[in-house]
Amino acid sequence: MIIDIDARSDVPIYEQLRRGVIAGIANDELAPGDRLPSVRALAVDLGVNLHTVNKAYALLRDDGYITMRRGSGAVVAERGAGAADAPGDARIEGELHRLILEHKAGGGDAAAFLDLVRTQLARIYGE
Amino acid sequence: MIIDIDARSDVPIYEQLRRGVIAGIANDELAPGDRLPSVRALAVDLGVNLHTVNKAYALLRDDGYITMRRGSGAVVAERGAGAADAPGDARIEGELHRLILEHKAGGGDAAAFLDLVRTQLARIYGE
Amino acid sequence: MIIDIDARSDVPIYEQLRRGVIAGIANDELAPGDRLPSVRALAVDLGVNLHTVNKAYALLRDDGYITMRRGSGAVVAERGAGAADAPGDARIEGELHRLILEHKAGGGDAAAFLDLVRTQLARIYGE
Amino acid sequence: MIIDIDARSDVPIYEQLRRGVIAGIANDELAPGDRLPSVRALAVDLGVNLHTVNKAYALLRDDGYITMRRGSGAVVAERGAGAADAPGDARIEGELHRLILEHKAGGGDAAAFLDLVRTQLARIYGE
DNA sequence: GTGGTCTAGACCACT
DNA sequence: GTGGTCTAGACCACA
16 A cells, blocks of 8 residues: 655645545555554654654544554454444535535536546546 | 634634635625625624634635725625636545545445435535 | 642543543533633643643543634533533443442442442532 | 453453453352353453453452462452452442543533433343 | 644553 | 553644
8 A cells, every 4th residue: 555645735644644544445455454554664654753643543543444452553444333434424425515515606517516526436436 | 695603613714714605606695796794894793813804815816706906895706717717626526536535435335425416416506 | 720630640641631621610610611721831730741731632622522723722612512422421321331340240239339329429419 | 251352442452351251240140169261261262362361360360359370270259358349449439420520511410320320220230 | 822733752551 | 563642842824
């Protein structure tokens, strides 16, 4: 799994890490039961601080994507076992609502937005 | 137009203001040529800092949603005339990409995501 | 409000801080809308690190006890407005279950446990 | 007796083991004089580290719940004969105090807390 | 002036 | 060897 960090981005590093792991899970590069690199190892690997990786892992744990145990490291959790499954959908709906409003305010319509969605779905799920 | 500020949200107040104006434009509560409340009036009205409203208006101006002239206040711009058309779509695509990945990592599939999108489109554009 | 920190306790300092604030809220020393001391001020006051206080405040925020905003400081939230209200009760029930089991395993019975509970209720709510 | 280890809990495994044995004693699944599984057998059975089981047994022995002799394994002790009788009650009272404070800070009152207690007592001692 | 983020380095608990 | 906690100090975003 490759996560590239952009230190100049306005997205915090820990959030970039979180998204990278989520992308890895979505792309099946990380399967349930797989061990993530240790906090220290990933920190050295990416050239960021240990605590930054730790925060990203803690967020992923709180959202149910991974489990962590003091002496055992971090492991990808089973899908659908997270504590944030239902609220996760609610959050995604909220963000979609906001995106559609921005799109409409910029002059778009429903069909144009659906096109954007289909394009991205094809990128991820294939055609 | 009503903008409600959620003090508990982790979204910055200036960003909530920005989104509120965009929502007003999208919902046709704010039409091109309409005048927005003055920075001072809105700040007093919402009980937030002057600088906060100022920042929100500046961002809206940078994205082409409104025009500002010293002395004449802020006015809603014509749709499609802004600087944000092309970059706006790119940003929306990026956010969609991320949302789909999170949704898939949480166990969702393409059809389920399309359902979420259609639900939100119906909320905004009507059925 | 007074919070005394025991650095030798096996309870983490941030957890002692969290409990102290909760006790303050329960004892009506902290009412909804009251401002908590700033992270820096409390850290200096108690002789602990800024980040330790920050973590305690973040936990209290996640449990809905307080709200925090970058330039505004921390404020005691309205009761019953937290995100953890229902799960809070579930957690308390779980801990009660465990305590009763330990009490029974040590030779206690239901009446004796109720006595312990009534004693503590009297300490907090008065007789 | 069945002890299920929750890998996602933030409670250390040795503590989950300790609580499991205490629950077994409280539920009369483990009677005074019964032999517990050997450290090795339980470790293999649960898929946890030998040291972890060892630590749990040591804690149970220190609290007077079990007795251990080299070669003869661990045996459930007589009730009320342990070293944990007096200190156990003090610890339980302390935890009750904390729970009541959290409950009150979340908007509860004495009657509501007593209801929670009675519900859990009924679960364990029957109605 | 406030909290948020990041870095650096230490010690401890757990497996 | 792993993550958890704490300290120390810096810079930035927000109000």
